[in-house]
Amino acid sequence: MSKNLLLNTLNTINPPLHPSTDPKHVFTGNFAPVNELDPTDCRVIEGEIPHCLNGIYIRNGPNPQLQPRRALHLFDGDGMLHSLRLSNGNATYCSRYVKTYKYMLEQEAGFPIIPNFFSGFYGLVDVLQFLKGIGKVLTGHIDLNKGFGVANTNIAFFCNKLLALNDADLPYHIKVTQSGDIETLGRWDFSKKLLANMTAHPKVDIDTKETFAFTTSLTFPYLCFFRFDSNGVKQKEVPISSVHKPTFLHDFGITTRFAIFCDTQLGFAPAKVVMGRGALVDYKPDKVTRIGIIPRYATDDSEMTWFQAPNFNAIHVFNAWENGEDEIVLLATNIASVENIYERTCDIKLEEVKINMRTGQVSTNILSPRNLEFGSFNPRYAGKRSRFVYMGVFEEVPKMVGVVKIDMETGCEVGKRFYGQGCFGGEPLFVTKDRENNGDDDTGIDEDEGYLMSYMHNEETGESKFLVMDAKSPELSIVAAVRMPRRVPYGFHGLFLRKDGL
Secondary structure, three states: OHHHHHHHHHHHHOOOOOOOOHHHOOOHHHHOOOOOOOEEEEEEEEEOOOOOEEEEEEEEEEEEOOOOOOOOOHOOOOEEEEEEEOOOEEEEEEEOOOHHHHHHHHHOOOOOOOOOOOOEEOOOOHHHHHHHHHHHHHHHOOOHHHHOOOOOEEEEEOOOOEEEEEEOOOOEEEEEEOOOOEEEEEEOOOOOOOOOOOOOOOEEEOOOOEEEEEEEEOOOEEEEEEEEEOOOOOOOHHHHOOOOOOOOOOOEEEEEEEEEEEEOOOEHHHHHOOOOOOOOEEOOOOOOOOEEEEEOOOOOHOOOEEEEOOOEEEEEEEEEEEEOOOOEEEEEEEEEHHHHHOOOOOEEEEEEEEEEEEOEEEEEOOOOOOOEEEEEEEEEHHOOOOEEEEEEEEEEEEEEEEEEEEEOOOOEEEEEEEOOOOEEEOOOOOOOOOHHHOOOOOOOOOOOOOOEEEEEOOOOEEEEHHHHHEEEOOOOEEEEEEEEOOOOOOOOEEEEEEHHHH
């Protein structure tokens, strides 16, 4: 009896962690953190890097600088940018932390300070650490106005700024030097609200040069939609009052006239966290999922219309467009087993969703039986009808065993490449083939005329490569392979920025 009492007491005070949040399990193998690396020349070991690809490929991802005391999910690791500068067929690699407020605070202290809210609190020890953090806020040692995000999710270029993003904070402004090094210029404080944040997946309209985004909150209004005009000036936020509870929203879509939001079965449970009973993001099985459509220049939410879409739990929205006056087409990944959001082995399918705004009818079509995530398409077709999408094939997110090309018109898989035994890539990023020579004139250029880029790691040899693949070929054939100077950990999203954008 006394032994059982002791075990129950220990489990209350300091319970064992689930593998999905136990850093000793999560950050192992090629998820293990690496140190920063100065710009280092790399060797092309296969093919040639096309000379039209002059610029820089940057991919973001989690790389905790310190061993956490307790739970640390993959999504909570400090952001590190892994870049490869391409110039006249040569490649230079560099890796740098995003110097967030959290990163700098903890680097100076030498130990973790900011609680990992997404990972959650488990037991009395975690609650006491949280209360200790509250004490630091009250004594002025932590300034919540400076944010506590990790900037580890995405890297984007808009409003003439290169930005590292994470849903829990405002973006961080990044600079790439002439030598290929990466510098953090600071947090982009376009909002002065406490705990201000912005989606890690803003949408850029290449025709109007506007950028659309949203912010979420644990207090009402729980969702606000906004945009930056063509001069990079943030416009007034539009509160979406028809969202009645805190909701986990990671991505959304835009068309030429509308913005589209997917209200999923994932919500927030802050009370559960502060009581030491679990994670912040919580599965709500009784909630009916829905899709909201609002004119993208709306000044209030009176024109927001919601359409029920049962069991549609979209995480990433790749594209959306209007099919005539009444129909919206949405291309997104749907987590079929959303209750396992914290697991890396979720069942995720790529789906085409059609919403008839006149009749209210919503239909979904699964485009592939494979588990697919982390995809891309030709960005010139953002908000417009697109035909091809390139998706990572996974067994464990974000490790991709290969990439497939899907033709939206036929619903068929028209290209594929698998990396081989023990080899895993990441998000296959589509890059147009030769924008420098054609400017903004797309005449005569096929939608799939371009390349796919990704880091790839061989877990058997410990070697990492950077791959450039032909996006048009059925085999997605290797155009060039670059040997990296050391392993590149698995990560999340990236971009390619041409030389004239640096």
